[in-house]
Amino acid sequence: MFKYGKRQVKQKIKKKTVLPSEVQTENLCSNLSINEQILKNLFQNCSDFTIRPIQINGEPKILLFYLEGLTDTKTLDILLLNPLMFQGLPNGLNKGGTLGQFIEHQLLAATPVKTISELGKLVDEILKGNLGVLVEGEAKALIASLQGSEKRSVEEPSSEVSIRGPRDGFTESLRTNTALLRKRIRSTRLKLESMSIGELSQTDVAIAYIEGLATEALLDEVRTRLSRIQIDGILESAYIEEFIEDAPYSPFPQIQNTERPDIVIANLLEGKVAILVDNTPFALIVPMTFWNGLQAVEDYYERFIYTSFIRFIRYFLFNITMFLPSIYVALVTFHPKLIPTTLLISIAAARDGVPFPTIIEALLMELVFEGLREAGIRLPKAVGSAVSIVGALVVGQAAVQAGIVSSTTVIIVATTGIASFSIPRYNLGTALRLVRFPMLILAGMFGLYGIVIGFIVLIIHLVNLRSFGVPYFNPVAPQIPGDLKDVLLRSPRWSNRYGPIFTLGWKKQRTPSGQKPTSQKGGRE
Incomplete structure (x- = not known):
């Protein structure tokens, strides 16, 4: 049988x-x-x-x-x-x-x-x-060519909302996305090389660049990495991202993704290369630096004075996201003498009766906060935000009243969570959330010395990281003085005469000199 x-x-x-x-x-x-x-x-x-x-x-x-x-x-x-x-x-x-x-x-x-x-x-x-x-x-x-499948209309991307700027975003149609790029660069120098990836899906992929700006070395590297991909199907650009990134085990993103065509064009003008994938609105931009993850789209649509001030606040909140819980744990556990006496008395009174050490308190509240954030994302939009806000208030208040955690720890964790929302790029914000836990553990084990050790290891990792051969910390390390105008602050557009050297490979003049606005004498005589 x-x-x-x-x-x-x-x-x-x-x-x-x-x-x-x-x-x-x-x-x-x-x-x-x-x-x-x-x-x-x-x-x-x-x-x-x-x-x-x-x-x-x-x-x-x-x-x-x-x-x-x-x-x-x-x-x-x-x-x-x-x-x-x-x-x-x-x-x-x-x-x-x-x-x-x-x-x-x-x-x-x-x-x-x-x-x-x-x-x-x-x-x-x-x-x-x-x-x-x-x-x-x-x-x-x-x-x-009579392709006529159903497709989503061009709308403002929900993941990258801008106060000022264009309201159109990429869709799941590759030809619609390439048309949005052509609409902004009306030149034959905008090249769109096509290829198919995926044995079964045969997904169309387009490599976008501006001829004369993108170096041949970068283009050859992009073509080589894409041609090496062997997989049965490509469902989203993240599939390609995992195959072509330099350091797959690093928590920090080495490839920028975006739904906005204006961001893609701005990067193409700097000599970078974009990878557009059919059936997804997210385009990939290479190479990416650490500072790209901290730059928002409206930084280049508002006046440079406002942008520089907001960018300074963003970097301050970035440091809070990284180090505030760790510094709190280190000071309370190992270095209480560094805390002012009045503040130390308030912290000690708040911790009276709490059964856990400070490090356990912080880790517990961080995990609860991350759980509430994840629940707010996965739930339907109508109830997601309400559940995350109400849940944080109810859980935090109940935990303090029950004596499980102190009110100071709840304030520290809540402040850190709010500061993390200021990171413009979601994938960079996720990397900071992951790094925060090892920093907390080091602070709970060695105090401020542990934070210093963790910071040194982090800096060494970032300095040695590469994105398509470009140093991740560029133009700070290695330092390129001419490219520092758009890192911590944003200089006026009329003063940025040359494009970034690290992608163009040479000084390419983008804005001729002598365009600084000057007051004109006038009026009635």
């Missing part, structure tokens, strides 16, 4: 229809019925695959095939079906050309059309949503 069952399994495997490797090089036949049968066998059990034969003089002469939902059937009816079925063929067709030439040059003249003769390429074009046309007696197929 076992042998019989095994024999049945073998028979089922033999009956299963798969796409053979020789199909990729097999040529089409001039017989329409044979081509139809081959396509039906290849797309067996594919309910969305549609074949529409068109009869001329009572015999099938034309074969249309496409995938429902990916092809614009309304345009198909207007361009092909209505003229062929109701108007018929023109007189003297054989004298002026073949039926295939008539369809290509007259009926499909308004759409991009190409001719292919290999069966494998024909199948690939159908899977992309294009329309295939086969004509009796011709061993070639016409491929018309």
Whole structure:
């Protein structure tokens, strides 16, 4: 009985229809019925695959095939079906050309059309949503670009909200995203190289750069890393990010992602390269530095005085996010003499009756805060923010009244959490949340010495980190004085004469000198 069952399994495997490797090089036949049968066998059990034969003089002469939902059937009816079925063929067709030439040059003249003769390429074009046309007696197929799948309209990205600036964002359509870039850079120097990644998904990927700004070394490195990817399917740009980053075990992001086309264009003008992936609104930008993660989009749309002040506050909150819980634990546990007497008395009174050490208190409240933040993200928007805010208030107040944690610890953890929301890039903020826990443990074990040790190790890691060969801490380490104008503060745009050297590799003038605004004498005499 076992042998019989095994024999049945073998028979089922033999009956299963798969796409053979020789199909990729097999040529089409001039017989329409044979081509139809081959396509039906290849797309067996594919309910969305549609074949529409068109009869001329009572015999099938034309074969249309496409995938429902990916092809614009309304345009198909207007361009092909209505003229062929109701108007018929023109007189003297054989004298002026073949039926295939008539369809290509007259009926499909308004759409991009190409001719292919290999069966494998024909199948690939159908899977992309294009329309295939086969004509009796011709061993070639016409491929018309009639892609018409449902897609989301262009909207403001919710993950990167800006007070001032453009309100459009990328969508899941690659061609829509490339059009948003073309809208901003109307030059032939904006290049968009295309390739496909994924054995099954065949996901379209576009490499965007500005010719003459992006160095050949960077472009070759991007092409090499992308061509090395071997995977069955690409569902999002994060799949590609994990394959091409320099240090996969580092918590810090080495590739910038964004939904905003204006951010992509701003980075392309600095000599960087963008990677756009179909079916996702998130584009990748390489290389990335540590300082890119602390720069918001409105930093370049507001006046430089406001931006410099806000950026200074952002760096201050960044230090609070990294070190405030650790410094609190170190001072209370090992160095109470460094705390002012009045403040020390208040902290001691708040900790009266708390059964846990300060380090356990801080770790416990940090974990609770992270849990509430994660719950607020995963819950529906209508209740997510309410649950996270109310949960933090209720849990914190209840924990203080029960004597489990002190009120000072709750204030420290809450302040740290609020400060972490000021980080513009979510992935950099997540990295800081991860680093905060080792810093807490070091502070609980060695006090301020542990914080210093952790800070030194962190700086060494960041200085040695690379993003596509570019130092992660550039232009601070190694120091490039000309590029420091856009790190801690933002200098006026008219004073930034040259682009960043670390990506351009040379001094490229972007703004000629002599454009500083000056007061004009005027008025009535």
